[in-house]
Amino acid sequence: MVRYVYDFTEGGRDLAGLLGGKGANLAEMTRLGLPVPPGFIVSTEACRAFLATGAEPEGMSQEVSRHLSAIESDAGRRLGQPDDPLLVSVRSGARFSMPGMMETVLDIGLNDDSVMGLAKVSGNDRFAWDSYRRLIQMFGSTVMGVDGALFNRMMTRLKELRGAPDDLHLDAADLAELVEAYKQLIHEETGDYFPQSPAEQLRRAILAVFRSWNGERARLYRRREHIPDDLGTAVTVQRMVYGNLGRDSGSGVAFTRDPATGRPGLYGDYLPNAQGEDVVAGIRNTVPLAELEQLDPRSYRQLRDHMHTLERHYRDLCDIEFTIERGTLWMLQTRVGKRTAEAAFTIAAELADEGLLTPREGLARVSGDGLARLMFPRFDTSTTGDPLAHGIPASPGAAVGAAVFDSAEAVRRAASGETVVLVREETTPDDLPGMVAARAVLTSRGGKTSHAAVVARGMGKVCVCGAEELSVDTAGRRFTTRDGTVVEQGSVISVDGSAGAVYAGAVPLVDSAVMRFLETGERSAGVVGAVAGALQLADEIRTLEVRANADTPKDAARAHRFGAQGIGLCRTEHMFLGERRKLVEEMILARDDAARDRALDTLLPLQRQDFVGILEAMDGLPVTIRLLDPPLHEFLPDRTNLAVRIAATEARGEQPSPRDAELLAAVRRMHEDNPMLGLRGVRLGLVVPGLVAMQVRAIAEAVVERTRAGGSTEAEIMVPLVGDVTELRLVRGEVEQVLADVSDESGVPVHCPVGTMIELPRAALTAGRIAEEAEFFSFGTNDLTQTTWGFSRDDVEAAFFSAYLDKGVFATSPFETIDREGVGRLVGIAVAEGRAARPSLKIGVCGEHGGDPDSVHFFHTAGLDYVSCSPFRVPVARLEAGRATG
Ligand code: PEP
Numbered sequence: 001m002v003r004y005v006y007d008f009t010e011g012g013r014d015l016a017g018l019l020g021g022k023g024a025n026l027a028e029m030t031r032l033g034l035p036v037p038p039g040f041i042v043s044t045e046a047c048r049a050f051l052a053t054g055a056e057p058e059g060m061s062q063e064v065s066r067h068l069s070a071i072e073s074d075a076g077r078r079l080g081q082p083d084d085p086l087l088v089s090v091r092s093g094a095r096f097s098m099p100g101m102m103e104t105v106l107d108i109g110l111n112d113d114s115v116m117g118l119a120k121v122s123g124n125d126r127f128a129w130d131s132y133r134r135l136i137q138m139f140g141s142t143v144m145g146v147d148g149a150l151f152n153r154m155m156t157r158l159k160e161l162r163g164a165p166d167d168l169h170l171d172a173a174d175l176a177e178l179v180e181a182y183k184q185l186i187h188e189e190t191g192d193y194f195p196q197s198p199a200e201q202l203r204r205a206i207l208a209v210f211r212s213w214n215g216e217r218a219r220l221y222r223r224r225e226h227i228p229d230d231l232g233t234a235v236t237v238q239r240m241v242y243g244n245l246g247r248d249s250g251s252g253v254a255f256t257r258d259p260a261t262g263r264p265g266l267y268g269d270y271l272p273n274a275q276g277e278d279v280v281a282g283i284r285n286t287v288p289l290a291e292l293e294q295l296d297p298r299s300y301r302q303l304r305d306h307m308h309t310l311e312r313h314y315r316d317l318c319d320i321e322f323t324i325e326r327g328t329l330w331m332l333q334t335r336v337g338k339r340t341a342e343a344a345f346t347i348a349a350e351l352a353d354e355g356l357l358t359p360r361e362g363l364a365r366v367s368g369d370g371l372a373r374l375m376f377p378r379f380d381t382s383t384t385g386d387p388l389a390h391g392i393p394a395s396p397g398a399a400v401g402a403a404v405f406d407s408a409e410a411v412r413r414a415a416s417g418e419t420v421v422l423v424r425e426e427t428t429p430d431d432l433p434g435m436v437a438a439r440a441v442l443t444s445r446g447g448k449t450s451h452a453a454v455v456a457r458g459m460g461k462v463c464v465c466g467a468e469e470l471s472v473d474t475a476g477r478r479f480t481t482r483d484g485t486v487v488e489q490g491s492v493i494s495v496d497g498s499a500g501a502v503y504a505g506a507v508p509l510v511d512s513a514v515m516r517f518l519e520t521g522e523r524s525a526g527v528v529g530a531v532a533g534a535l536q537l538a539d540e541i542r543t544l545e546v547r548a549n550a551d552t553p554k555d556a557a558r559a560h561r562f563g564a565q566g567i568g569l570c571r572t573e574h575m576f577l578g579e580r581r582k583l584v585e586e587m588i589l590a591r592d593d594a595a596r597d598r599a600l601d602t603l604l605p606l607q608r609q610d611f612v613g614i615l616e617a618m619d620g621l622p623v624t625i626r627l628l629d630p631p632l633h634e635f636l637p638d639r640t641n642l643a644v645r646i647a648a649t650e651a652r653g654e655q656p657s658p659r660d661a662e663l664l665a666a667v668r669r670m671h672e673d674n675p676m677l678g679l680r681g682v683r684l685g686l687v688v689p690g691l692v693a694m695q696v697r698a699i700a701e702a703v704v705e706r707t708r709a710g711g712s713t714e715a716e717i718m719v720p721l722v723g724d725v726t727e728l729r730l731v732r733g734e735v736e737q738v739l740a741d742v743s744d745e746s747g748v749p750v751h752c753p754v755g756t757m758i759e760l761p762r763a764a765l766t767a768g769r770i771a772e773e774a775e776f777f778s779f780g781t782n783d784l785t786q787t788t789w790g791f792s793r794d795d796v797e798a799a800f801f802s803a804y805l806d807k808g809v810f811a812t813s814p815f816e817t818i819d820r821e822g823v824g825r826l827v828g829i830a831v832a833e834g835r836a837a838r839p840s841l842k843i844g845v846c847g848e849h850g851g852d853p854d855s856v857h858f859f860h861t862a863g864l865d866y867v868s869c870s871p872f873r874v875p876v877a878r879l880e881a882g883r884a885t886g
């Protein structure tokens, strides 16, 4: 018999898959003996069964009744008991936290009778009616599908009528009136009545939470966070405790450390006389947690002790939600808290220093993505005027963009390439698409734990919230500062999420301290020390080498400073651009061997000089130089432009220049419908006489020059786009000949290992044969992904990837993160067969995936010797290669 419901006393945090994060952690706190209101959890298994069949799984409702009875007998009253009702909350809780994305219904058990009972036993009419109107509002929108804005509008209208500045100024009679109006609204909108039966309320609320797993904003959030769609949510049912019983009650959210900077010390927001939802929604402005110490010292001390217990127990930053009901503290939620990249590094280092974590565990807590974020620049405010406003620094970083005032506008403008800042009074889960589209989020209300802050931090977006000096006019699409400055939609503003400031116009940017450290090795206190420590440990334990893709001495030097252990890919075609393009044109247009040789002779010294510079920057380290790869027509003018130019000349009655005519003929001759699958890579080397020889001579002569200058070079020659061993054998013969010639001429022996890229499925599948001719392999996973999937790497991301991501064909673009199942399998085959044929074969990867954290872990597991990535990703790859060994 399948079991669907678990009491808090039965579970623990290791059951998050079954009980959801919230339920599992409530169970954990219960086991730790912390004051948690009793409750039970309907499992994710029940949700999956419900979503699969559309029907309540068999036996579930009986189990719910049984567990409810236990709470009832513990409390000595029944759900919705007319004279003294037990009330419960119903909340979602998935395996991975999805803040605000699914539904919650509070105060279940209230009806026209029990509201009276609650008023009597609490001695507080206003509280009872306020709870009832909250229930109807939440139930009406969540369970019965009435537009939530309609309830809000009614509430606003009543407040205006009564001249009430906020909810607290509405009295019990007002709220009772609102309850009637809400009930009527539900009936008008749905034709159905708000259910008076507490059991029916509970049952329908649980199913509504299940359904909210497939709600639009939950799906969007999952896609963005790469959370699988088939996990389902658990539902937590818990006895209500009340933060809105008067001044001796309240609700708050707290962190055991500052989630923005990682600094130790309790951190959070408290709202007296309020329920938890009010704090997170940012409806009223909260007070800092420190003020609770004055308001209720006993609860504050208990809270501090519990948080200490939790941090020690979880060995990590915890965030909690709590409620104080008439001086009694209740813990309503805890979880390992979301944090910024800066906080992640700082906290991991500190917990390791405190001995709570081993250094390796500390390394597991940080990420390459976080490091990449810390490498972003900051604002240079030395020359800027005063900020327009200050707010709470909720998610760090610097963003410049056009102010927009609603989610749809943010999406629209971002789609056309504009950088935008979403400005709202406060955000709700409905703003999610706009937050995804925006570079930064700015709100005038809400604390560090408001929806805007939590979601922005999770996404790595810049966020300043609670900028109370701003008056945001969403309808008028503008905001006004305290001194009367008006900022209209579209005006550029700068948002400093680290300092909590907003500036007019575009503030200039400066490098981050972490970037400065990476460039210069200069350490400073705080996060830089934590990053330095993590990288040092990663370097000590990793088995993957990290090289860089670099084509200029400047890039090579930077990569070296960033810790690259060589160059894994020098794309020589990048050396044929600019001025030199003309020379390549000459080579292509050459009518005879002599003309081609002349063109190649002119290119030779230029290439040699490039190689000398790069070899010098990477002295003593391997430098893999790849022979020319792209189709030659890329070096010729665009066919259409050229044809138009010639036609225009002719239309003027003039004769086109012979060169233009010649060029057009060449462009037409060389045109390919599928150039990516055409005459490129090794194929060029085999059909354009002298090209390979020129490039190899340039490399060899550069080696001679560096050797004579006392350098120590390790140039490696790499052949692109090989699909068959014969291609490699032919080119290799030519390469060896030139190396021997240069050695003879110069008297300096030149040895360069010759290897190949593995970037075609055929190459991977015949890797054993290819390894007979190759001293090393380097996976070109860009082309290998392109050719394995049959996706044009230049077109598909714009064309249909968003639809594929939507439909769940894949969770991330396979051009970003290696497709382990398909492309990864080819990599595995090639590694195994290549090494079987030649045990000394050195194997790396130089496609974009070499700098992608998830892919780095795959390459580690696949047994590669190195990854090679762009210079800026080198520190990320070093860190991830270290983490991969854990
Ligand atoms: C690759 O295909 O992965 C690669 C590194 O080569 P390129 O991107 O230059 O085609």
Ligand code: MG
Pocket (backbone or CB within 6 Å): 720, 759, 780, 782, 783
């Ligand atoms: Mg390639």
